[in-house]
Amino acid sequence: MIPVPSPEVLVEALASTRAAAAAYHTNLFLNLDQIAGWFAEGGLAWMRGPGAVLVRQREAGLDRLFHAATCPGALAEALARLPEPPRTQPWVSDLVGRPEALTDVAGIYAACGFRHHRSLLRMIRVGTPLPAPPDPSVCDEALPGQADAVVAMLRRLLDPLAERIPSPREVARWAADGEMLTVRRGDTLAGMLAYHVQGRSAHLRYWHVDPRFRGGGAGSALLRTFLDRTRGCTRQTLWVLAHNADSIAKYAHYGFHMDPAVDMIMVKGAAGPGGIA
Structure with missing residues (x-):
């Protein structure tokens, strides 16, 4: 792969691929501003071939892979040309859609050496009455200077192959935009919530x-504050690990229900045994 020359060139290549599509498929759903943010952070590379574009976003310890292809055959040919990853820097690709619509694409990835690591399920909240108002004294507006502490906590808690860990720069931007909340216990970061309104x-x-x-009320305060702040929205969405029954039950308690969409996480080159659904 070679470095992406500019966000505009990448967006144009994606658009021309779609225009020439017989059976278009992509897992890259970003606009120019979002791609520009990735470009500014470095690590954005691509490989362009007949009927397909592969894009790599480099993160610490893994490379996220995105594709845009005119048809299944073009995607298969592109993935076959993908270099083998070192075991310390695996390829990770998110395939998003209805399960029945992902069967063929997931099969192409599997034929090229990828395995199914985890699945995320989408949950949605529409028209559900708000819970009791939150206590405004519990949550604070996150500050850009807290970005390193937030990222450090996420790295301790998350599986980076299944749940993307944002960069400190991204987190600082969310805080500056007023789209992140924190709860502190003394000098320690006890919890965080980040969201985006569009x-x-x-x-x-x-x-x-x-x-x-x-168990001390931090999680409830964060989620209630989020729901209160976004009460003017017609819907609220999220992704949750399919095997995390505890989190699914918590979200259901606050009025979220399952949506048909799924995110199948395909991995190539990671150490350890295969994942679970």
Whole structure:
């Protein structure tokens, strides 16, 4: 792969691929501003071939892979040319859609050496009455200077192959935009919640509490504050690990229900045994 020359060139290549599509498929759903943010952080590379574009976003310890292809055959040919990853820097690709629509694409990835690591399920909240108002004294507006502490907590709690860990720069931007909340216990970060509002939709990006402080009301305060802040939105969405029954039950308690979409995480080159659904 070679470095992406500019965000504009990449966006144009994706658009021309789609225009020439017989059976277009992609897992890259970003606009120019979002791609520009990745470009500014470095590590954005691509490989362009007949009927397909592969894009790599480098993160610490893994390479995220995105594709845009005119048809299944073009995707298969592109993935076959992909270099083998070192075991310390695996390829990770998210395939998003309805399960029945992902069967063929997941099969192409599997034929090229990828394995199914985890699945995420989408949950949605539409028109559900708000819970009791949150206590405004519990949560604080996150500050950009807290970005390193937030990222450090997420690295302790998350499986980076299944749940993308944001960069400190991204987290600082969310805080500057007023789309992140924190709860502190003394000088310690006890919990955080990040979200994004676009139009009349709100997406819950992250909601996590340090295990040492669970059961003390931090998680409830964060989620209630999020729901209160986004009460003008017509829907709120999130992704949750399919095997995390505890989190699914918590979200259901706050009025979220399952949506048909799934995110199948395909991995190539990671050490250890295969994942689970």
